[in-house]
Amino acid sequence: MAYILGISALYHDSAAALLCDGKIVAAAQEERFTRRKHDPGFPVEAINYVLAESGVALEDVDNVVFYDKPFLKFERLIETYIAVAPRGFNSFRMAMPVWLREKLFLKDLLAKQLRKIDPEFDLEKLLFAEHHISHAASAFYPSPFEDAVVLTVDGVGEWATTTVGIGRGNELTMVKELHFPHSLGLLYSAFTYYTGFKVNSGEYKVMGLAPYGDPKYKDLILEHLVDLKEDGSFRLNQKYFNYTAGLTMTSKAMEELFDQPVRKAETDQLTQFHMDIAASVQAVTEEIMLRITRDLAKEHGIRNLCMAGGVALNCVANGKILRDGAFDNVWVQPAAGDAGGALGAAYAAWHQELAQPRQVTSGDQMLGAYLGPRYEDDDIAQELAAAGAKFSTYENGELIDQTAQALADGKAVGWFQGRMEFGPRALGARSILGDPRSASMQKTLNLKVKYRESFRPFAPSVLREDVADWFELDGDSPYMLIVADVQEKIRRKMTEEEDALFGIEKLNVKRSDIPAVTHVDYSARIQTVHQETNPAYHALISKFKELTGCSLVVNTSFNVRGEPIVCTPTDAFRCFMGTDIEVLSIGNCLLRKEDQDPALRENYETKYELD
Known part of the structure; x- marks a missing residue:
C-alpha cells in the first residue's frame, strides 16, 4: 500500500x-x-x-x-x-x-x-x-467526471489568483492564469473589510447580507474598480485598494468614491448602505463568474465544470452558474479553501x-466529506460522564425517534453522529438542528444559540429524493454549495406593507411554509441528504417527515460564533451547556438541558473571539 x-x-x-x-x-x-x-x-x-x-x-x-x-x-x-x-x-x-x-x-x-x-x-x-495546482487537483481528482474544465478562484496563491485547467483521466493541465494583484477573492475581501467584517472569515457574511440590499453600486464598481472583459478576465484599479502596499484592504479613494468611511467592525450600525454595497459586490462577483464559465464552456466544449478556491464557496454564484446551463454538471470541492x-x-x-x-465512479470520492474523527458509544459515554453530564442511552433506532420528536416539538437539537466533516460546512455529523416550519427559529438560533448577527441565514437539509418538492432544484447538493429558490407553491405572497419594508426589517416576515430556511429573496442554501453517505441523518429526517410531513430540517454548524465546529464529545457537551441548545443527541446518548447541573453552564457568549 x-x-x-x-x-x-x-x-x-x-x-x-x-x-x-x-x-x-x-x-x-x-x-x-x-x-x-x-x-x-x-x-x-x-x-x-x-x-x-x-x-x-x-x-x-x-x-x-x-x-x-x-x-x-x-x-x-x-x-x-x-x-x-x-x-x-x-x-x-x-x-x-x-x-x-x-x-x-x-x-x-x-x-x-x-x-x-x-x-x-x-x-x-x-x-x-x-497553490493553485493543489486547489485544482482537489476539485478534479475526487470529482465524478472523466473529463472537466477546472476553475480555481481565490485571493492569491504564489502569483495566480484565478486558474483554468483541463482534467482528463489522471492528467490535469493548467491552461490559463490571472495574476496578483488582480483577484476576485481580494476584491470580495476588500468589500468584506469595507463593510466592517473580518477578512478571510467574514466573506460569507457579506454574501448573507446581500439579499437585504439592492445592487445599486454594481455599475459604479465596474466603472471605477474593475475593468471587466467579455471573457471574464479583469483588472483591478489599484487606486482603490491598499493590499499591495499597506496594512488595510482599501484606500481613501474607496471611501471618497462611495462617500462613506470604512465601517468599524461590531461598533458601527449596519445600514442600508452596507446592505446595498454587499448586494453590489455580490452582483459583480456573479457577473464575473458567469462570464468566465460561459467563455470556458464555449472554448473547450467540455460539459463538466469542477471548482475550488475560496470564491467557490460562494454558493449563490454557484447556483447561478448551474442554472445558467453553460455546463451540464458542476462539482465543487467541499473544502474549497486552503484546508482543501x-x-x-x-x-x-x-x-x-x-x-x-x-478510477472514476458514479459518485464522487469525498465520502460525503465525512473524513474526520468518529467516537464509539462507550467512549462517548465515558467522556460525557467525566464531564458531569446526565444522559439516557437508547438502542435500535429509539434515539432517532426521540430526537425527531424533540425537533417536532420545536426544540433546538445538537446532533453529533459519525465522522466529523472536512471543510467549513456542517453536513449532519456536527450540526445544530431545528424545525424549518418555525417562524422564530432563525432568530432564536442566531441570537440565543450561535450568538451572532440576526440576518445570517440557515440552510435546509432535505432528503435527496424530496428536494424538488421544496426547491427549484432537482439534483445533488450534498455539500451545501448550491443556492436555489423555494418552490412557488410553498411561498407566501407579501402584503404591500411587507413589500415596502427594507433592510433588516425584512427578516421577521414569514415568506414560505419553511420560513426558518427561506432567505429574504426566497432562496435557500441547500444540502441534499443521501442514505448512502449519512444513513443516520437520513433516518432522522425521514422520521421527522413521518411526524410532521416535512422532509427537511434546519441545519447549522455545531459551534458558537468564533468557535471551530465541535470535534469531541466533550466539545459538544460544553457547547450544549454554554448555549440554549435544549437537546443533545450524541452517539446512542440523549441529553436534555433540564436534567443537567446548572453549575456546569459556561458563558459561551463571550468565550470566543468574534469571527
Missing part, C-alpha cells in the same frame, strides 16, 4: 489529508483539535489524527506534500514591494521577519516539525505543489508526480 500525506499550513485553515493507494482515508483541519478558529499553525494534531485513522506511522508514508511553493510567494512579496516602493514599507517591514524566520526556509521548518513525529523522517519524501489544498496536494503527487491511474 502507498500512502501520501498532504499538508496545508502557515497562512490560515491548516489541515492534513491522507490517501491510501489514491483513495481518501481521512482529512481534518487543525482548528478542530486546537479549538483556535482558522488555526494557521503546523497541523500536528491533524497529522496525528489522519495517521491514526489509517493505523500507520509517519515512517510508513511514501510522500509528504506541502500545498504551495514558498519561494514563488517570496518572489511575489519582493516584486510587489519594488513595484510600489517607497509606499508599502511598513507592511514589507512587518512581513520580512516572519518570512526570514519561518516561511522562506519552510523546508527546514517542515523537516523539524515532521521529525518531532518521526525522528528518522527522510527529507527526500518531502514534495511541494503549487492539503487534499489536493496529496492528489497532485499521486496522479501527476507518480503518474498513478485514476
Whole structure:
C-alpha cells in the first residue's frame, strides 16, 4: 500500500489529508483539535489524527506534500514591494521577519516539525505543489467526471489568483492564469473589510447580507474598480485598494468614491448602505463568474465544470452558474479553501508526480466529506460522564425517534453522529438542528444559540429524493454549495406593507411554509441528504417527515460564533451547556438541558473571539 500525506499550513485553515493507494482515508483541519478558529499553525494534531485513522506511522508514508511553493510567494512579496516602493514599507517591514524566520526556509521548518513525529523522517519524501495546482487537483481528482474544465478562484496563491485547467483521466493541465494583484477573492475581501467584517472569515457574511440590499453600486464598481472583459478576465484599479502596499484592504479613494468611511467592525450600525454595497459586490462577483464559465464552456466544449478556491464557496454564484446551463454538471470541492489544498496536494503527487491511474465512479470520492474523527458509544459515554453530564442511552433506532420528536416539538437539537466533516460546512455529523416550519427559529438560533448577527441565514437539509418538492432544484447538493429558490407553491405572497419594508426589517416576515430556511429573496442554501453517505441523518429526517410531513430540517454548524465546529464529545457537551441548545443527541446518548447541573453552564457568549 502507498500512502501520501498532504499538508496545508502557515497562512490560515491548516489541515492534513491522507490517501491510501489514491483513495481518501481521512482529512481534518487543525482548528478542530486546537479549538483556535482558522488555526494557521503546523497541523500536528491533524497529522496525528489522519495517521491514526489509517493505523500507520509517519515512517510508513511514501510522500509528504506541502500545498504551495514558498519561494514563488517570496518572489511575489519582493516584486510587489519594488513595484510600489517607497509606499508599502511598513507592511514589507512587518512581513520580512516572519518570512526570514519561518516561511522562506519552510523546508527546514517542515523537516523539524515532521521529525518531532518521526525522528528518522527522510527529507527526500518531502514534495511541494503549487497553490493553485493543489486547489485544482482537489476539485478534479475526487470529482465524478472523466473529463472537466477546472476553475480555481481565490485571493492569491504564489502569483495566480484565478486558474483554468483541463482534467482528463489522471492528467490535469493548467491552461490559463490571472495574476496578483488582480483577484476576485481580494476584491470580495476588500468589500468584506469595507463593510466592517473580518477578512478571510467574514466573506460569507457579506454574501448573507446581500439579499437585504439592492445592487445599486454594481455599475459604479465596474466603472471605477474593475475593468471587466467579455471573457471574464479583469483588472483591478489599484487606486482603490491598499493590499499591495499597506496594512488595510482599501484606500481613501474607496471611501471618497462611495462617500462613506470604512465601517468599524461590531461598533458601527449596519445600514442600508452596507446592505446595498454587499448586494453590489455580490452582483459583480456573479457577473464575473458567469462570464468566465460561459467563455470556458464555449472554448473547450467540455460539459463538466469542477471548482475550488475560496470564491467557490460562494454558493449563490454557484447556483447561478448551474442554472445558467453553460455546463451540464458542476462539482465543487467541499473544502474549497486552503484546508482543501492539503487534499489536493496529496492528489497532485499521486496522479501527476507518480503518474498513478485514476478510477472514476458514479459518485464522487469525498465520502460525503465525512473524513474526520468518529467516537464509539462507550467512549462517548465515558467522556460525557467525566464531564458531569446526565444522559439516557437508547438502542435500535429509539434515539432517532426521540430526537425527531424533540425537533417536532420545536426544540433546538445538537446532533453529533459519525465522522466529523472536512471543510467549513456542517453536513449532519456536527450540526445544530431545528424545525424549518418555525417562524422564530432563525432568530432564536442566531441570537440565543450561535450568538451572532440576526440576518445570517440557515440552510435546509432535505432528503435527496424530496428536494424538488421544496426547491427549484432537482439534483445533488450534498455539500451545501448550491443556492436555489423555494418552490412557488410553498411561498407566501407579501402584503404591500411587507413589500415596502427594507433592510433588516425584512427578516421577521414569514415568506414560505419553511420560513426558518427561506432567505429574504426566497432562496435557500441547500444540502441534499443521501442514505448512502449519512444513513443516520437520513433516518432522522425521514422520521421527522413521518411526524410532521416535512422532509427537511434546519441545519447549522455545531459551534458558537468564533468557535471551530465541535470535534469531541466533550466539545459538544460544553457547547450544549454554554448555549440554549435544549437537546443533545450524541452517539446512542440523549441529553436534555433540564436534567443537567446548572453549575456546569459556561458563558459561551463571550468565550470566543468574534469571527
